[in-house]
Amino acid sequence: MVKVFVNNKEKEGKFLKDVIEGEPYIEGSNIVIVKGVKRELIKSKKYRIVTTKGVMIVGITEDSKVVDFWNKNYKKFVNKGVRWRGVFDVAFGPITIDLDMSNKAEKFKKWDVILSISGFDKSEGHLVFIKRDTTEVYGIENPKIGILIGGKRVLSQLTPEDRILSIEPLRESKEMIDYLTTKDLDMELEEGWKIWTYCEGQLDGPPETVEHVLALVEDGYFEIGESTNTYIADCRLQSLEIGGESTEDRFRGAITVRNSGEGVGKVYIYREGRTSSVFHTVVGRITRGIELVDFSDEGIITVKLKPERLNVVGKTQSEAGEVFRRYGIEHKREGDTEDNAIIVEQKPEFTLEVLRSKKVVTKGLSPDKLLYIEIFDNEAPRTAWYFRKTTGLTTKRIGKLKVYFKVGDMVMFERNERYARKLLPENTPLDRVERGYIGVTNMVKRYTGYIGIRLSPNDKYGPTGETFEGSNIVGRVVQNIEILKKVKVGDEIYLFEVRNGASKS
Incomplete structure (x- = not known):
C-alpha cells in the first residue's frame, strides 16, 4: 500500500x-x-523598466510580430526620453521600428503597453503607455505588447524631462510537471x-x-x-x-x-x-x-x-418539490398539480433567477398528454440538431412545437427560419414513410425547415407533404401519437425525448 x-x-x-x-x-x-515538479529558467515575459522617476514592470501578454520586435530591440529605448505626455497616453522615443504600418483605429484599455509609428514615419517609433481607455490609430496593426503590471504611480508622475535609464528582462522560472x-x-x-x-x-x-x-x-x-x-x-x-x-x-x-x-x-x-x-x-x-x-x-x-441547476422541466412535480425544499424556495404548482405530473414549463426559468427570487412556479402536464419521441442523431445529425434547436431540446428536457396546420393524416409544425438555411438532404425515405415518423423539409424544397408527422403510412409523400427527396426523417413518435388526432392550428405540443426507443409509462 x-x-x-x-x-x-x-x-x-x-x-x-x-x-x-x-x-x-x-x-x-x-x-x-x-x-512530481521541477523548476527551470525560461525566457522572460516581464520587463523591468527603470526611469528617472522610478521602476515600471511590463508583462508581455501577446504573441505577435510586434512582440518579436520588442524582444529583439527593447534596448534601443534606453536613454530615450518622454516624447509626449497626453491625457490618454505617455510615449518614450523615438527609435526606428521597421514593421508594416496601418491606419486602422483600434481600442485600447487603461494600462495597455504598445509600440507605435507616428506620422507613418518608421523612424518615429515609440513605446506608449495607455493611461485611459481610448480608440486611436498608432500606425501598426495589433500594436499591443502587454500591460503595465507594476509602477502605475510612476506612470502618472512622468514629465517631458524624464527618460528611461535601463530595461532588463526579469529572471523567471517555470514549473516542469511530470x-x-x-x-x-x-x-x-x-x-x-x-x-x-x-x-x-x-x-x-x-x-x-x-x-x-x-x-x-x-x-x-x-x-x-x-x-x-x-x-x-x-x-x-x-x-x-x-x-x-x-x-x-x-x-x-x-x-x-x-x-x-x-x-x-x-x-x-x-x-x-x-x-x-x-x-x-x-x-x-x-x-x-x-x-x-x-x-x-x-x-x-x-x-x-x-450552483446546482434548478431548471426542473422534465421532472415530476414531486421531484421538483424535493429539489426546491433543499434550497428553501417557495414552490407553487400549476396546470396538473398531481405528484406524477411532468413539468413542462417553469417561471422563472433560469437557476440564478430562482435563487434570487426564492419563488418558483411549475406547470405540470399529465404523462399521457406528452408526445414521447426518439431522435435519429446518428442517421440525420444536422437535421437532429436543427430539430433540437427549434424545439428547445438542446438545453431543456421537454421540447415544444406549435401546430402550423393539419390536413388529413398529416400534422405540420412551425419552423425556425433562422436555423433552417443549411438543411441539406439526409436520411431521406426510399419507398415508404411509416406512421409516426417525424420529417423536416430540406433545402431541396421551398419551405425548408417545416416539421411534420404522419398519422398513417405513405409510400409517396413525406411527413411534411413533400416528395421523398425533400423530406429528412429526423425521428419517430414512440408513445401517445393519438393526441395528434385532436390538435388544432395554434396548439402547442410538448415533446419528451426517449433514448433508445424505450417507452414512458
Missing part, C-alpha cells in the same frame, strides 16, 4: 481504482496524475502521487448564459472538442445563439461562453489568461482541479459546478 493525494486528500491503496472510490468521477473520464492523463483504473500507484478526478467551479454571470453552461454539463462532464495552449472548449452547443456580453478579462480558470460570431454557443475554460473580448461572456471560474484542464487535450473531464 502506498500513500497518495486524491483531490488534495491523503489516501492509501495499491491501484488507482482503490483510491478514487467515493470521489467525484464519471466512468471513462480523464484522471490526471502529477508525479504528469500523465489516464483512464486506466488498474494502474499501480507510486508513493506521493497527486491525483485529480474532477474539477469544481463557481458560476455567477448573466442568468441565461449561466443556464447555458449548466445545461451543457448537467450530466456531470465537460467534453473537450477543441484544445489549445490557452483553453479547452466544449463544442456540443456550438451554433446555439446566446446573449450576453462581458468586459471582464479571461483569467486563468475562467469559464466563458462565446456569445456571437464563429463558434457561438461554445463553452471555454482557460488555461492561461487573456484580455476581455466582446465575443466572450465570462460566467464563472474553476476553483479546484485546474490540473484536469491543464493536462487534458481530449476526452471528457468530470466537473461539478455550483
Whole structure:
C-alpha cells in the first residue's frame, strides 16, 4: 500500500481504482496524475523598466510580430526620453521600428503597453503607455505588447524631462510537471502521487448564459472538442445563439461562453489568461482541479459546478418539490398539480433567477398528454440538431412545437427560419414513410425547415407533404401519437425525448 493525494486528500491503496472510490468521477473520464515538479529558467515575459522617476514592470501578454520586435530591440529605448505626455497616453522615443504600418483605429484599455509609428514615419517609433481607455490609430496593426503590471504611480508622475535609464528582462522560472492523463483504473500507484478526478467551479454571470453552461454539463462532464495552449472548449452547443456580453478579462480558470460570431454557443475554460473580448461572456471560474484542464487535450473531464441547476422541466412535480425544499424556495404548482405530473414549463426559468427570487412556479402536464419521441442523431445529425434547436431540446428536457396546420393524416409544425438555411438532404425515405415518423423539409424544397408527422403510412409523400427527396426523417413518435388526432392550428405540443426507443409509462 502506498500513500497518495486524491483531490488534495491523503489516501492509501495499491491501484488507482482503490483510491478514487467515493470521489467525484464519471466512468471513462480523464484522471490526471502529477508525479512530481521541477523548476527551470525560461525566457522572460516581464520587463523591468527603470526611469528617472522610478521602476515600471511590463508583462508581455501577446504573441505577435510586434512582440518579436520588442524582444529583439527593447534596448534601443534606453536613454530615450518622454516624447509626449497626453491625457490618454505617455510615449518614450523615438527609435526606428521597421514593421508594416496601418491606419486602422483600434481600442485600447487603461494600462495597455504598445509600440507605435507616428506620422507613418518608421523612424518615429515609440513605446506608449495607455493611461485611459481610448480608440486611436498608432500606425501598426495589433500594436499591443502587454500591460503595465507594476509602477502605475510612476506612470502618472512622468514629465517631458524624464527618460528611461535601463530595461532588463526579469529572471523567471517555470514549473516542469511530470504528469500523465489516464483512464486506466488498474494502474499501480507510486508513493506521493497527486491525483485529480474532477474539477469544481463557481458560476455567477448573466442568468441565461449561466443556464447555458449548466445545461451543457448537467450530466456531470465537460467534453473537450477543441484544445489549445490557452483553453479547452466544449463544442456540443456550438451554433446555439446566446446573449450576453462581458468586459471582464479571461483569467486563468475562467469559464466563458462565446456569445456571437464563429463558434457561438461554445463553452471555454482557460488555461492561461487573456484580455476581455466582446465575443466572450465570462460566467464563472474553476476553483479546484485546474490540473484536469491543464493536462487534458481530449476526452471528457468530470466537473461539478455550483450552483446546482434548478431548471426542473422534465421532472415530476414531486421531484421538483424535493429539489426546491433543499434550497428553501417557495414552490407553487400549476396546470396538473398531481405528484406524477411532468413539468413542462417553469417561471422563472433560469437557476440564478430562482435563487434570487426564492419563488418558483411549475406547470405540470399529465404523462399521457406528452408526445414521447426518439431522435435519429446518428442517421440525420444536422437535421437532429436543427430539430433540437427549434424545439428547445438542446438545453431543456421537454421540447415544444406549435401546430402550423393539419390536413388529413398529416400534422405540420412551425419552423425556425433562422436555423433552417443549411438543411441539406439526409436520411431521406426510399419507398415508404411509416406512421409516426417525424420529417423536416430540406433545402431541396421551398419551405425548408417545416416539421411534420404522419398519422398513417405513405409510400409517396413525406411527413411534411413533400416528395421523398425533400423530406429528412429526423425521428419517430414512440408513445401517445393519438393526441395528434385532436390538435388544432395554434396548439402547442410538448415533446419528451426517449433514448433508445424505450417507452414512458
